[in-house]
Amino acid sequence: MTLDTTAINQQMTHFDDHEAIWLFGYGSLIWKADFPFLERRPAHIVGWTRRFWQGSHDHRGTPEAPGRVATLTESPGAICHGMAYRITRDVLGPLDVREKNGYLRVVTPLHFDDSGHVESHEGLVYLASEDNAAFLGPASNAEIARQIAESHGPSGPNRDYLLNLADALREMGHDDPHIFALERELLALPKQPA
Numbered sequence: 001m002t003l004d005t006t007a008i009n010q011q012m013t014h015f016d017d018h019e020a021i022w023l024f025g026y027g028s029l030i031w032k033a034d035f036p037f038l039e040r041r042p043a044h045i046v047g048w049t050r051r052f053w054q055g056s057h058d059h060r061g062t063p064e065a066p067g068r069v070a071t072l073t074e075s076p077g078a079i080c081h082g083m084a085y086r087i088t089r090d091v092l093g094p095l096d097v098r099e100k101n102g103y104l105r106v107v108t109p110l111h112f113d114d115s116g117h118v119e120s121h122e123g124l125v126y127l128a129s130e131d132n133a134a135f136l137g138p139a140s141n142a143e144i145a146r147q148i149a150e151s152h153g154p155s156g157p158n159r160d161y162l163l164n165l166a167d168a169l170r171e172m173g174h175d176d177p178h179i180f181a182l183e184r185e186l187l188a189l190p191k192q193p194a
């Protein structure tokens, strides 16, 4: 698959007849909501696990030295907590550009965490699957943390992405063993010069 997924996403027609759409964020979309939204609610999706397996050539690394950012991997029964945003359709255009490094819009059921009863909705999630050109896949926590420690891109140091995500999950009261293990590894490394 081509590296820049903007054009593929912009041809997608899911929810074309809806004025507003729920978008589930599990990575930077949790802590960097720099787009307009109508409403924001903590939520989770089922059957997916968050992993730092996606390369970042455009935000937290460069084509020559990619950083590592979050994607989701299929994991039956697993729960991935994040943040759901109700957005208008026009917000998808800029989001497609932000998520262009291998992510495709996928339709998913999402379940709100702030409701006293089970409340679910169909929504969208940006997913970087293993057939995308920027996919890096698994590595040891030590290797992933080292790559994150050394990577910088136009959006800033890769370490900020991981540390902000870990902080946001902690604030929301969620344990994510993969993220917190990477955070521990990263913080044990000597800080790289900017």
Ligand code: SIN
Binding pocket: 024, 025, 026, 027, 028, 029, 030, 069, 070, 071, 099, 126
């Ligand atoms: C997301 O946050 O939902 C997608 C991946 C990212 O932008 O970090």
